[in-house]
Amino acid sequence: MDKRFSNLPLRKGVGIALLNNNNQIFVAKRIDNPYNFWQMPQGGIDVGEEPLEAAFRELKEETSIKSVKLIREVNNEITYHLPDNLLGIIWKGKYKGQSQKWFIMKFFGNDNEINLKTKHPEFLEWKWINIEKITDKVVDFKLHVYEKIKIELMNMY
Numbered sequence: 042m043d044k045r046f047s048n049l050p051l052r053k054g055v056g057i058a059l060l061n062n063n064n065q066i067f068v069a070k071r072i073d074n075p076y077n078f079w080q081m082p083q084g085g086i087d088v089g090e091e092p093l094e095a096a097f098r099e100l101k102e103e104t105s106i107k108s109v110k111l112i113r114e115v116n117n118e119i120t121y122h123l124p125d126n127l128l129g130i131i132w133k134g135k136y137k138g139q140s141q142k143w144f145i146m147k148f149f150g151n152d153n154e155i156n157l158k159t160k161h162p163e164f165l166e167w168k169w170i171n172i173e174k175i176t177d178k179v180v181d182f183k184l185h186v187y188e189k190i191k192i193e194l195m196n197m198y
Contacts (some may be wrong), residue, residue, distance in 0.1 A: 045130040049137040051120060056143040058190050061169050069077040069164035076196040079178045094157040103163050108150025115143035115193055119186045143190060
């Protein structure tokens with residue numbers, strides 16, 4: 042890590058592993074990344090907000106999804122650090138990475154509820170994939186996060 046940024050704090054965030062009725066996982070392609078990387082919904086925790094509240098809010102803000110129920114909370118927070126080329130750029134340069142609380146949720150709505158054309162769109166497209174595939178197209182610096190979530194999900198079934 043670039044030493045200029047080593048004293049920056051980690052951003053507090055949440056991640057959502059969203060399963061459909063076929064136990065496939067929701068992933069989406071970010072608008073700001075021109076490559077073929079896919080991610081699960083995630084985002085920051087606002088001041089005074091509980092992590093679960095943030096997870097429901099982020100899911101709605103990013104995907105318009107409201108028809109979900111919590112299956113379980115992943116025990117420990119998972120941390121990642123930004124690569125040097127993104128330090129000082131992402132999150133207005135305030136953070137060196139993120140410490141995330143993850144939640145596993147079940148989607149019980151219809152796919153037509155999913156709408157990426159939100160007030161502040163983050164994604165270009167979305168799809169349901171098999172759990173084993175969530176590590177195939179993730180950015181390198183989040184790979185260990187997705188590997189941990191994959192193990193959590195695989196242990197459920």
